[in-house]
Amino acid sequence: MQNQQEVNRLKDIVQNLLDEAKQQGATAAEAGLSQENGLSVSVRLGDVETIEHHCSQGLGITVYFGQRKGSASTTDLSAESIKETVSAACSIARYTSEDEYAGLPEKALLATEFPDLDTNHPWAIGADEAIALAIECEDAARNYDAEITNSEGASVNTHQGIHVLGNSLGFLHGSLSTRHSLSCSVLAQRGDSMQRDYWYTVSRNANNLEAAVEVGKKAAQRTLRRLEGRSLTTRQCPVLYSAEIASGLLSSFVGAISGGNLYRKSSFLLDAIDTQVFPEFVHIYEQPHLVGALGSSVYDSEGVATHTRDLVTDGILRSYVLSTYSARKLGLQSTGNAGGVRNLTIDPGVLDFDGLLKQLDTGLLVTELMGQGVNILTGDYSRGAAGFWVEKGQIQYPVEEITIAGNLKEMLRNIVSVGNDVDYRGNVRAGSILVERMSIAGQ
Amino acid sequence: MKILNLAKQAILVPAGIQDADIENIMGRLLTASVDAADIYFQSSHSESWVMEGGIIKEGSHSIEQGVGVRAVSGEKTGFAYSDRIELPVLLEAANNVRAIGRQGQDAQIGLIHAANTVQYYPVANPLKSLGEQQKIDLLRQVDTETRKLDHRIEEVIISLSGVHETILVANQDGTLAADIRPLVRMNVSVIVVENGRREQGSMGGGGRSDYNYFVDLNRGLEYGREAVRQALVNLEAQEAPAGNMTVVLGSGWPGILLHEAIGHGLEGDFNRKGTSAFSGRVGERVASDLCTVVDDGTIAGRRGSLSIDDEGTPTENTVLIENGILKGYMQDKLNARLMGVKSTGNGRRESYASLPMPRMTNTYMLAGQHNPEEIIKSVKKGLYAKNFAGGQVDITSGKFVFSASEAYLIEDGKITRPVKGATLIGNGPDVLTKVSMVGTDLELDSGVGSCGKEGQSVPVGVGQPTLKIDGITVGGTSV
Numbered sequence: 001m002q003n004q005q006e007v008n009r010l011k012d013i014v015q016n017l018l019d020e021a022k023q024q025g026a027t028a029a030e031a032g033l034s035q036e037n038g039l040s041v042s043v044r045l046g047d048v049e050t051i052e053h054h055c056s057q058g059l060g061i062t063v064y065f066g067q068r069k070g071s072a073s074t075t076d077l078s079a080e081s082i083k084e085t086v087s088a089a090c091s092i093a094r095y096t097s098e099d100e101y102a103g104l105p106e107k108a109l110l111a112t113e114f115p116d117l118d119t120n121h122p123w124a125i126g127a128d129e130a131i132a133l134a135i136e137c138e139d140a141a142r143n144y145d146a147e148i149t150n151s152e153g154a155s156v157n158t159h160q161g162i163h164v165l166g167n168s169l170g171f172l173h174g175s176l177s178t179r180h181s182l183s184c185s186v187l188a189q190r191g192d193s194m195q196r197d198y199w200y201t202v203s204r205n206a207n208n209l210e211a212a213v214e215v216g217k218k219a220a221q222r223t224l225r226r227l228e229g230r231s232l233t234t235r236q237c238p239v240l241y242s243a244e245i246a247s248g249l250l251s252s253f254v255g256a257i258s259g260g261n262l263y264r265k266s267s268f269l270l271d272a273i274d275t276q277v278f279p280e281f282v283h284i285y286e287q288p289h290l291v292g293a294l295g296s297s298v299y300d301s302e303g304v305a306t307h308t309r310d311l312v313t314d315g316i317l318r319s320y321v322l323s324t325y326s327a328r329k330l331g332l333q334s335t336g337n338a339g340g341v342r343n344l345t346i347d348p349g350v351l352d353f354d355g356l357l358k359q360l361d362t363g364l365l366v367t368e369l370m371g372q373g374v375n376i377l378t379g380d381y382s383r384g385a386a387g388f389w390v391e392k393g394q395i396q397y398p399v400e401e402i403t404i405a406g407n408l409k410e411m412l413r414n415i416v417s418v419g420n421d422v423d424y425r426g427n428v429r430a431g432s433i434l435v436e437r438m439s440i441a442g443q
Numbered sequence: 444m445k446i447l448n449l450a451k452q453a454i455l456v457p458a459g460i461q462d463a464d465i466e467n468i469m470g471r472l473l474t475a476s477v478d479a480a481d482i483y484f485q486s487s488h489s490e491s492w493v494m495e496g497g498i499i500k501e502g503s504h505s506i507e508q509g510v511g512v513r514a515v516s517g518e519k520t521g522f523a524y525s526d527r528i529e530l531p532v533l534l535e536a537a538n539n540v541r542a543i544g545r546q547g548q549d550a551q552i553g554l555i556h557a558a559n560t561v562q563y564y565p566v567a568n569p570l571k572s573l574g575e576q577q578k579i580d581l582l583r584q585v586d587t588e589t590r591k592l593d594h595r596i597e598e599v600i601i602s603l604s605g606v607h608e609t610i611l612v613a614n615q616d617g618t619l620a621a622d623i624r625p626l627v628r629m630n631v632s633v634i635v636v637e638n639g640r641r642e643q644g645s646m647g648g649g650g651r652s653d654y655n656y657f658v659d660l661n662r663g664l665e666y667g668r669e670a671v672r673q674a675l676v677n678l679e680a681q682e683a684p685a686g687n688m689t690v691v692l693g694s695g696w697p698g699i700l701l702h703e704a705i706g707h708g709l710e711g712d713f714n715r716k717g718t719s720a721f722s723g724r725v726g727e728r729v730a731s732d733l734c735t736v737v738d739d740g741t742i743a744g745r746r747g748s749l750s751i752d753d754e755g756t757p758t759e760n761t762v763l764i765e766n767g768i769l770k771g772y773m774q775d776k777l778n779a780r781l782m783g784v785k786s787t788g789n790g791r792r793e794s795y796a797s798l799p800m801p802r803m804t805n806t807y808m809l810a811g812q813h814n815p816e817e818i819i820k821s822v823k824k825g826l827y828a829k830n831f832a833g834g835q836v837d838i839t840s841g842k843f844v845f846s847a848s849e850a851y852l853i854e855d856g857k858i859t860r861p862v863k864g865a866t867l868i869g870n871g872p873d874v875l876t877k878v879s880m881v882g883t884d885l886e887l888d889s890g891v892g893s894c895g896k897e898g899q900s901v902p903v904g905v906g907q908p909t910l911k912i913d914g915i916t917v918g919g920t921s922v
Binding site for chain 1: 495498499500501502503504505506507508509518519520521522523524525526527536539540542543575576578579597598600634636641642643683685686687716717718720796798832833834835837839840842843844845846863864865866867868869870916917918919920921922
């Protein structure tokens with residue numbers, strides 16, 4: 001229960017911050033504090049490369065003087081520094097403008113119940129043990145095939161964090177969470193072709209990590225299959241986004257329905273509420289209370305209670321992604337999404353990956369995307385890509401040095417299928433997604 | 444000595460840490476099998492202001508400070524850091540990281556204060572270069588003047604930020620070096636609307652200077668004008684072409700080509716490990732003989748410049764490619780030692796909480812012989828890419844992308860009409876061999892670049908003259 005004592009100690013610091021803000025004349029305030037500890041080890045070619053001991057902390061405060069706002073943060077938690085940080089925030093609030101939409105959330109929306117979401121599982125692993133695990137992982141990759149000729153190494157990371165959030169409406173809560181991961185990246189060579197790829201596993205509970213040998217083998221397989229990639233001629237064709245990158249399409253969609261982009265009118269989905277954004281079979285929902293998941297939390301970064309809710313049903317956009325401020329700007333109510341969405345899921349379809357390849361028939365399977373060529377305002381989309389050319393449902397050869405382009409509005413509307421091969425590693429969970437047609441540029 | 448004393452006053456004196464304490468900790472780090480070690484102290488004050496919707500919407504202030512302790516034995520590195528600059532914390536960190544080497548006796552270290560190096564920027568705190576009200580007035584002036592430029596402007600968002608950072612680094616040879624680094628940045632982005640079509644434009648700049656940089660030469664107002672110009676061009680933009688074609692890149696920021704296509708691939712760590720497409724290719728031709736590319740950390744006041752890197756090594760003007768031939772890599776101390784060369788002053792870290800590695804500073808191509816108009820005139824059909832957003836590279840396969848944010852078609856030697864932004868993709872080791880004309884108009888970017896590598900972000904600069912590439916893939920939609 002040493003952890004709980006530490007949470008209480010940090011809660012006291014946050015309460016002190018809030019009290020100090022009141023003392024200095026703030027009419028309202030919100031404060032957060034994080035403390036993280038961890039160990040990262042990396043190995044390369046069978047030997048230790050780095051051992052890093054992590055230990056960091058930081059606090060931040062936002063104060064309101066009526067409708068004026070100021071913020072400040074520091075990594076120094078001493079009593080003196082707390083005073084100075086509050087003063088810095090108050091001093092800034094003297095210069096910012098009155099903003100009628102600024103302020104804390106409505107009290108009625110704050111979380112009042114705090115069920116245990118099972119997000120805290122410290123991993124009692126020492127540096128030596130972590131090194132052995134990383135070496136086991138890298139060995140599995142290096143010994144997989146003679147064409148695996150070099151390595152960027154394997155790493156094991158374990159982190160525990162305490163996050164405390166409080167505001168002057170009486171909200172004060174602290175939570176503990178852990179995050180552990182194991183990753184491996186290797187190189188393969190055949191003639192002049194050199195390629196690199198990786199695989200990783202991540203979980204709040206070390207028992208749920210993929211086996212080290214499996215991670216290594218997948219890294220090797222993913223690298224080998226890329227050897228001797230070639231470009232394509234410029235054309236239009238269907239594109240299958242593999243599960244590990246399909247979440248990116250959904251993240252762009254979330255960006256377009258996020259309050260910040262909506263009130264600034266910089267979204268291609270402006271006023272799209274209650275309209276058909278996806279084909280009818282698409283169902284997208286958020287599950288913030290999923291036990292043990294990476295994105296799980298009872299409240300958002302302002303303390304507003306989170307809820308399991310639908311964003312898209314029957315392909316129709318039902319709700320936006322709003323914080324308190326953006327909601328007020330739009331004349332709506334916060335959806336508990338300050339800080340983003342939590343465990344966003346697109347309902348898996350019936351086809352597995354092979355089924356999707358058959359449905360694709362002839363076209364491009366994309367397994368990697370490069371660059372930031374996504375314009376959320378216009379929906380224009382143009383990114384570097386690598387993957388495989390598919391004919392009659394069979395992978396033919398690896399493809400690289402091409403781009404895929406389209407407009408997100410049409411791409412989302414023209415999703416043909418969502419696979420059941422869901423990648424559960426991230427905060428956005430999706431199976432592979434088949435898009436009817438995109439422009440491919442190549443040689 | 445002046446900077447060193449200022450840095451000690453800022454970081455060590457408040458913590459009650461004496462030279463003898465640093466000698467003691469360094470001695471603990473240096474067991475027999477430790478080849479190198481350093482202690483890196485950092486204190487950073489930063490602020491940012493945002494104006495949006497015609498009001499000063501946000502302001503924030505931040506203090507970040509801490510210490511990182513590293514010991515290196517062969518290729519192995521032990522590292523620990525803390526936000527608390529306190530002697531007991533330092534001793535614990537030293538005990539943790541020295542485990543990387545074999546146990547042994549503590550060494551005896553005498554601290555030597557590093558000799559003065561050339562300073563490429565002023566030491567004064569940029570956050571105090573203008574009063575708070577003057578910062579607000581500057582934002583308001585830029586906002587008002589920008590909004591007046593065109594009736595199609597719907598929104599203007601302006602940000603102003605500054606950092607004042609002090610670092611102190613002690614090395615295993617006892618050298619104690621310091622640097623005080625200012626950094627300011629301003630950005631204006633606008634949204635315009637016409638007949639229901641919305642587009643954006645954005646322009647910013649800055650450097651290792653103070654806020655007067657944006658007042659001088661009316662730079663702040665100039666960013667507003669440029670952002671509006673770009674947004675209005677985008678209102679007219681048609682579908683971009685798709686396929687392999689001749690591309691003329693504009694001068695300045697399009698130098699991001701060099702950063703992605705060759706810069707990362709020439710960082711020492713990847714080459715020591717043999718994981719870069721450029722590994723083992725020093726002395727070989729990797730570009731047409733028109734191309735000479737350098738990484739130069741010594742340009743006064745630039746965003747990517749440093750007087751010393753984060754390992755205490757003075758930065759240099761390093762020739763990467765000379766007349767098309769690969770000359771060398773960018774090195775930090777660890778990789779330089781393992782490759783048997785000297786550090787080029789490219790050892791950089793995001794903060795005390797991360798390990799240093801070879802990173803770029805200001806990477807650019809030297810001017811050539813051709814008049815920029817002549818270059819456009821030489822193209823029968825192609826793309827003129829004037830401005831870019833970000834880029835990315837896979838250093839092993841050599842494939843890189845960078846995304847145009849303002850581009851035009853070239854038809855029969857003339858710039859005809861604007862096209863939408865598109866991503867360009869190429870192969871690092873051969874893209875520069877296709878450079879057939881290099882302009883006389885070398886220009887560095889306005890001071891907006893940040894580079895990410897292994898999760899660490901550092902400020903960088905790029906630059907180039909107008910140049911012509913005889914074939915690269917343009918990722919438009921018009922097939």
